[in-house]
Amino acid sequence: MSNDIGAFANRLGKNIKHLRKWAQRQGLEAWRMYDRDVPQYPFAVDIYADHVHLQEYDTGWLMHKSEYEEWLAEVMEAIVFVTGLPSEHIHLKRRQRQKGKEQYEKTGADGTDFVIHEYGRAFWVNLDKYLDTGLFLDHRHTRQKIGAMAAGKRFLNLFAYTGSFSVYAGTGGALSSETVDLSNTYLQWARRNFELNGLDMHVHQLVRADVFQYLQKAAEEGKQFDLIVMDPPSFSNSKKMLDILDVQADQEKLIDGAMRLLSAQGTLFFSNNLRSFTLNSALEQRYRVSNISRKTVPEDFRNDRIHQCWEIRKR
Structure with missing residues (x-):
């Protein structure tokens, strides 16, 4: 893991430790675990029971495709490690800037x-x-x-x-x-x-x-x-x-x-x-x-x- 991903994983770990107990006390199964806390990792990470909704913000950064895939794999790995949930329970979405009714558009996946x-x-x-x-x-x-x-x-x-x-x-x-x-x-x-x-x-x-x-x-x-x-x-x-x-x-x-x-x-x-x-x-x-x-x-x-x-x- 690179240094940056270490900072991301640490922040995830800190947040989940505090928020998981808080959510249980409140009777909440859906809550936000991370929201761009580390600027180099522009994601929102939401827990939905034993699933993770992972949204990448559109920052306009350009990365080489292979470099980007590698970076994303590290992000997923950190989330799996910290939450203890299987990787198939992580649902990734790319957030492009919204144009009108696209907020209701289908993604092409069915999901459950x-x-x-x-x-x-x-x-x-x-x-x-x-x-x-x-x-x-x-x-x-x-x-x-x-x-x-x-x-x-x-x-x-x-x-x-x-x-x-x-x-x-x-x-x-x-x-x-x-x-x-x-x-x-x-x-x-x-x-x-x-x-x-x-x-x-x-x-x-x-x-x-x-x-x-x-x-x-x-x-x-x-x-x-x-x-x-x-x-x-x-x-x-x-x-x-x-x-x-x-x-x-x-x-x-x-x-x-x-x-x-x-x-x-x-x-x-x-x-x-x-x-x-x-x-x-x-x-x-x-x-x-x-x-x-x-x-x-x-x-x-x-x-x-x-x-x-x-x-x-x-x-």
Whole structure:
């Protein structure tokens, strides 16, 4: 092993020693073990039960192919050594810079679906099939917050992906929920998550819709919710959508649309992971807004800019 890989392996060893116990105490089977801690090793390493999701960040470095393969083999070897897991349990993904809807693109591999547990809830994940695994680990605290607030409330989940916020709301005693996404694939995944957690599909509904259109229609129908979560992609140009979504440009349209559906004492959680995102000050004039980003990024994430999150209420 080269010196550099020694530094990488040492850091992995240190992190896993502390975090594995922490995760067990918390009842977490999925957590981040390493996040570019050593700059020469630009990876995110996530543990999912007895599997490892290994993502390489696109740094624009150029290495000769054989040199690169050798370097990657050393990385894999270090992870096998530190975690004690077999190499076939390491799932490698190359993170190219995202262009629009590619976050939902298939990788070409099928992989296997398996279940992980988080704070007493269960979720289906797949570490190979898509760029993302089915559960965004950086929103674990936000999910927990929703679960704690949901009792007796009507819940709405917009850009719902695989419905994990809805699972927390439902198991937390929400009266009813609507889970909105444009992708059939993800809504079916959400359905399996609901079934896994024993949610009643009559009161917890899955809605396939473009969020902009949903917001308009729901307002016309006079729908009201007490708790809303909206976590849009930074950018999307899905063919199924009427418009291109750009979270920086469309934030007022999105937030105003959600606030129209919010009951007088309700709360909207608005989040996104566009690093350069800034909330328009006009929104802070219209609503009571508090930035809760720091409180929602979990302690196993070194990158505290992984997402931004606001709590928004009516004035």
